[in-house]
Amino acid sequence: MNFSTTREQSSLEITEPTEGENSLTGKIIGAAIDVHRTLGPGLLESAYEACLVYELRLRKLKIESQKAIPIFYKDVMLDCGYRADLIVNNQVIVEIKSIAGISGIHEAQLMSYLKLSDCRYGLLINFNVKLLREGIRRFKI
Numbered sequence: 001m002n003f004s005t006t007r008e009q010s011s012l013e014i015t016e017p018t019e020g021e022n023s024l025t026g027k028i029i030g031a032a033i034d035v036h037r038t039l040g041p042g043l044l045e046s047a048y049e050a051c052l053v054y055e056l057r058l059r060k061l062k063i064e065s066q067k068a069i070p071i072f073y074k075d076v077m078l079d080c081g082y083r084a085d086l087i088v089n090n091q092v093i094v095e096i097k098s099i100a101g102i103s104g105i106h107e108a109q110l111m112s113y114l115k116l117s118d119c120r121y122g123l124l125i126n127f128n129v130k131l132l133r134e135g136i137r138r139f140k141i
Helices: 019-039 045-058 104-116
Strands: 063-068 071-073 076-078 083-088 092-097 121-126 136-140
Touching: 019 045, 019 092, 019 121, 019 136, 045 063, 045 083, 045 092, 092 104, 104 121, 104 136
Parallel strands: 092 121
Antiparallel strands: 063 083, 071 076, 083 092, 121 136
């Protein structure tokens, strides 16, 4: 998996993890791998989300599921229906997919959530792959 690509048109970076980030994102990825090994590809995102929440709680991590992300526009907070699948330890947004392939729009979605939140790190995880490592993207803003 290549994490060294930097996207030119935004401050989005697909990166190698730093030491502190590595510990938390490593736990999240380990939990996702356990879920994928047990369930395999082909299920709905909601099934993977529920199982990943369970696995992350077993690892004693703080999880917020379907967390609302408001938009602040001209000093007004607007609830536009944006929801992060998971926020882990108030630091990492995890977006879960079960699709044929990750595209730019999925990366843009996670990037928008990162910009609108206090989180600097994101994981985009697509469970609809043969090997989960092929479906994981790390982001940092």
